[in-house]
Amino acid sequence: MELSTVLLILLAVAAALILVYFQYFYKNPRKGSLRIILAALRFVTLFSGLLLLINPKFISKDYFVEKANLILLVDNSTSMEEATSKAEISQAIVQLKQDQALNKRFTIHQYGFGNTITTTDSLSFNKGNTDISNALSTLNDVFVNGNNAIVLFSDGNQTLGRDYEYISLNENTTVNPVVVGDTTQYEDISIGLINVNKFAFLRNSFPIETSIRYLGSRPVSSTVTISINGSRVHQERVNLNSIKNSITLNTLVEAQSVGVKTIKIEVNPLENERNTANNSKETAIEVIDEKTNVTVVSDILHPDIGALKKSIESNEQRSVTLVKPHASQSAFEKSDLIILYQPNRNFRSVYEFLENSGANYFTITGSKTDWNFLNRAQESFTVSGSRQPEDILPVLNNAFGLFGLGAFSVNGFPPLQGTLGDIQLNRDNEILMFQQLQGISLDKPLFTILTEGNTKEAVLFGEDVWRWRAQVYRDDQSFQKFDDFIGNLMVYLGSNRQRNRLELDYELVFDNASMAKIRASYFDESYQFDANANISIKIEGKDNDFSRVSPVLLKGSFYEVDLSDLEAGEYNFTVTVQGENLNRSGTFRILDFNPEKQLISANYKKMERLAQQNRGELYYLDGVETLQSNLASSQEFLPVQKSRDNVVSLIDFRILLGLIVLSLALEWFIRKYNGLI
Known part of the structure; x- marks a missing residue:
């Protein structure tokens, strides 16, 4: 006191x-x-x-002995089962845990890891992936105080996460890797990364990029085969050696039918190659038929119509139909986008259809436009004044951001034939091009985009756009830039992004079941996230009789269902909101790919660099006694007597x-x- x-x-x-x-x-x-x-x-x-x-108050002191932490971190992935037996690992762990000298010095903890890290007292070797970096980082956050010694039992082959050999842990923590498995490096040729788009359009060619890797010292030659749904589409011979030990292949393949297509890439095994599990790899792509039907409505003949048709149809996923204004309504109902070329009073039924359907459209005006009719027929804009024909040059708005313009530029473009007058835009708009008249830039739109709700409209106040396409060809010996610009415009006008109350987020193809998850977001009628919804998912196998209904659980700001217990195959699913007339369906595929079988030799060099980075030493499974002796005799891990002050009334x-x-x-x-x- x-x-x-x-x-x-x-x-x-x-x-x-x-x-x-x-x-x-x-x-x-x-x-x-x-x-x-x-x-x-x-x-x-x-x-x-x-x-x-x-x-x-008075202070009482409690004296206690603080031991260092000995953390036994065991790789629980399936590759460990090939590298050693459970009995050998278990014997080594028991040997460490029952050592009296170690128990006097350390408080011993045991963890197992695959994708994630968990406390464990048994081994299963059933995890589908190995993330060493995540396991070490987690322990580094948990064991902050005192001295810590991590003993890592692993083959050193990581399939997930950042590169573990560059991880630096706290200064009070050392890492002592114990190499498990065969350290002999065998000659091996394998498939590396495969890069492919998620989607491809029907009748379009899509790229497949893959790398072929070789581990060995002599020159070798092998054949690479690419198959889609079992049918060979490409074959190529590759030559590799100890210096040129990898090669990247780029292949274009035509999408010939709709659906999810399994792409299999195989490389023929070398003579006496031990590991052939990595000689083939699968991925998938979904081929969709989303052909955009564009209808051009015109009462006159003009070179612009031919230029637009050729430009739009330069993409095989778009088709153009030419119709007169008095065409039947069914001709317009089949259209994804309507182009109105120089409207006149004959377009009355067309504007009635647009008003009732809310379809997107593109209006082009010119010398044959009936302005009195056009001002009455629609409410997007009005043109008043003299309406005298005039040659108008374009000035590109560099701040335009509704869609990408790519390399498109209007520098040096010939003028369009437009109409002088006051243009009033009555809806939300963003101007793509301004007018320039006799060298004077005017604050008037030549090309603009108008929006109202989900309806989008483009307006070009001038004719003779065919001259622009010809100018692009004159400059580049190609129509590509102009056609890309028109293509981007068609994509923008052809899309209706209406928000759904039930949104799904999932991959069409999962490399393996451990990665299979489907997320859902549900919104109430005011489009606010609803965390109290009762959502379920029904899953049915395409290749078998599997069927199951499971709840979709709330995970913070979204709902999620874990499908890691499913077998490889193709599945249909339907997500339903109970009590609401809302459901969404889809399909996904789980590939039979095991990343743990891609390597059979232990990566002891990488584990040695990890030990050096974190003040530890490398050991082998048959040298656990040396590890025991070093830990028991190290001056770094001596128990420390500490006192604790207790303030008592x-x-x-x-x-x-x-x-x-x-x-x-x-x-x-x-x-x-x-x-x-």
Whole structure:
């Protein structure tokens, strides 16, 4: 107890005695034992109250021994089963855990890891991936204080996460890898990464990029075969050696039918090659038929129509149909996008259809446009004034951002034949090109995009656009830039991004079941995320009789279902919101790919670099005794005696309160009994 506290207690005693003296003895004529009893009770009350204010404390020290942490981190992936037996690993772990010298020095913990890390006391070797970096980083965050020694049992072959050999842990943590498996490097040729788009359009060619890797010292030659749904589409011979030990192949393949296509790439094994599991690899792509049907409505013949048709149809996924304004409504209903070329009063039924359907369209005006009719037929814009024909040059708006323009530029373009007049845009708009007249740039749109709700409209206030396409060819000997510009415009106008209350996020193809997850987002009628929905998913196998209904669980700001227990194959699914007329369907495929079988030799060199990076040493499974001896004799991991200061109150405040209440009650009772109140 501190000296100041003792002095305060003495002052409290003195103060209580002085107050009692003045209350019961100073100029008090009363004599006898009653006065002494009442004075004693008052002293107890006053002194206890002052002690409550002082709250005297004293410090007690607890002494304890803090041991270092010995963390046994075991790779629980399927590749370990090929590298060693459970009995060997278990024996090594038991040997470490039961060592008396280690138990005196360390508090021993055991963890297993695959994709994630968990505490464990048994081995299963059933994890589909290995993420060493995640396991080490997690332990680094958990064991912050004290000295820590991590013993990593692994073959060093990582299939997920960042490169573990560059991880630097806390200064108080060392990593001692124990190499498990065969360290002999065998000659091997394998398929590396495969890059392919998620989607391809029907009748279009899509690229397949793959790398072929070789591990060995002699020149070798092998054949690479690419198959789609079992049919060979490409074959190529590759030559590799110890210097040129990898090659990247780029292949274009035509999408000939709709659906999810399995792409299999194989390389013929070398003579006496031990590991052939990595000689083939699969991925998939979904071929979709999303042909855009564009209808051009015109009452006149003009070179612009031919130029637009050729430009739009330069992409095989788009087709153009030419119709007159009096065509039947069914001709417009089949269209994804309508182009109105120089509308006149014959377009009345076309505008009625557009108003009723809310379809997107592209209007081109010119010298044959009936402006009086056009101003009445639509409300997007109005043109007033003299409407005198004039040659108008384009000025590109560099701030335009609704869709990409790529390398498209209007520098040096010939003028369009437009109409002088005041243009008033009545809807939300973004101007793509401004007008330039006789060298003077005008704040008037030549080409603009108008939007209202989900409806999008493009307007070009000028004809002779065929001259622009010809100018591009004159400059580049190709129509590509102009055709790409028109293609981007068609993509923008042809898409209706209406928000759905039930949105799904999933991959069409999962490399293996451990990665198979489907996420869902559900919104109420005001499009606010609803965390109280009851969502379920029904999964049916295409290749078997598998069928299951599972709940989709809330995970923060989305719903998710884990499908890691499914076997390889193709599945249909339907996600349903219970109590609402909302559901979404789809299909996905799980490939029979095991990343743990791609390598058979232990990567001891990488584990050695990890040990050097984190102040440890490399060991082998048959050298566990050396590891035991080094840990038991290391001066770094000696137990440390520490003390802990416990601040304790001298008297429990509840006892003091009880004394105050008791003394006051007794004093009142005695006074009442003796008629002093």
